[in-house]
Amino acid sequence: MTIAEGxxxxxxxxxxxxxxxxxxGLIRLPDRFTRLHALxxxxxxxxxxxxxxxxxxxxxxxxxxxxxxxxxxxxxxGATGAHLIAKRALRGDGEDAQ
Amino acid sequence: MTTTLLAAFDILxxxxxxxxxxxxxxxxxxxxxxxxxxxxxxxxxxxxxxxRAPDLALAEAAIGAGLSGALLLxxxxxxxxxxxxxxxxxxxxxP
Amino acid sequence: xxxxxxxxALVLMLSIAIGLVRVAIGPTPxxxxxxxxxxxxxxxxxxLLLAQVVEVGGLVDVALIFALLAAVxxxxxxxxxxxxxxxxx
Numbered sequence: 001m002t003i004a005e006g007x008x009x010x011x012x013x014x015x016x017x018x019x020x021x022x023x024x025g026l027i028r029l030p031d032r033f034t035r036l037h038a039l040x041x042x043x044x045x046x047x048x049x050x051x052x053x054x055x056x057x058x059x060x061x062x063x064x065x066x067x068x069x070x071x072x073x074x075x076x077x078g079a080t081g082a083h084l085i086a087k088r089a090l091r092g093d094g095e096d097a098q
Numbered sequence: 099m100t101t102t103l104l105a106a107f108d109i110l111x112x113x114x115x116x117x118x119x120x121x122x123x124x125x126x127x128x129x130x131x132x133x134x135x136x137x138x139x140x141x142x143x144x145x146x147x148x149x150r151a152p153d154l155a156l157a158e159a160a161i162g163a164g165l166s167g168a169l170l171l172x173x174x175x176x177x178x179x180x181x182x183x184x185x186x187x188x189x190x191x192x193p
Numbered sequence: 194x195x196x197x198x199x200x201x202a203l204v205l206m207l208s209i210a211i212g213l214v215r216v217a218i219g220p221t222p223x224x225x226x227x228x229x230x231x232x233x234x235x236x237x238x239x240x241l242l243l244a245q246v247v248e249v250g251g252l253v254d255v256a257l258i259f260a261l262l263a264a265v266x267x268x269x270x271x272x273x274x275x276x277x278x279x280x281x282x
Binding site: 099100103104106107110111113114117118121129130133134136137140141143144147148150152153155156159160163164165167168171172175 | 195196199200202203206207209210212213216217219222225226228229232233236239240243247249250251252254255258259261262265266268269270272
């Protein structure tokens with residue numbers, strides 16, 4: 001196993017751990033805002049670690065940069081989405097409890 | 099080893115897809131059904147990706163889940179506003 | 194290495210399945226949308242890992258579309274009804 005493979009081994013494991021922690025948090029935490037907190041960690045850090053772990057395995061530099069681009073897009077979309085959802089929940093419109 | 103793992107992955111993928119489909123079909127509340135439909139589109143795109151059909155996965159993710167998901171969300175919102183405002187008229191109401 | 198990548202993909206798949214539970218039980222629409230977002234992100238991870246395993250060209254582009262889809266869905270979900278009514282007159 002080369003150094004690059006060992007590096008991606010550890011990074012991928014850490015990413016999977018963050019995803020697992022995020023989804024367990026999404027189930028276990030008591031209200032929407034704490035759940036939002038768990039979700040954003042899984043989204044940004046988890047996928048970031050997975051992407052970092054896959055970068056050393058990529059065929060060439062272009063593929064690696066594309067992986068990075070996907071992560072940046074997810075971070076932007078995730079941050080915007082989290083703010084929108086939190087604002088909507090604070091405002092309380094459309095939250096018809098069932 | 100690899101084949102076993104792939105089989106486990108496929109089984110989990112299929113079960114998730116079926117569970118999502120059943121939940122979306124049996125849902126009484128429209129918005130819940132729409133969000134389940136979006137999630138269903140996501141998992142279906144994963145199935146196409148697993149079947150080595152990236153073109154179909156692209157189409158499913160962009161059109162099936164993205165576009166029609168957004169349109170259906172807008173439609174449920176309008177339907178709700180419509181039934182609230184037009185409570186005096188017929189509940190189905192003309193647009 | 195391939196087996197390890199598949200194990201990670203399996204874990205992410207499990208995270209999608211858990212997200213499905215939260216989408217189903219709610220209780221508020223915000224919770225459902227959050228869980229759908231988590232499913233989208235996990236889906237991106239699964240697609241990226243699959244792209245490494247099965248070596249089909251173009252799977253990375255699918256992940257790119259998934260990333261855009263999340264943004265579109267959340268924006269469509271959070272649009273205000275009040276604005277719409279004003280726009281209608």
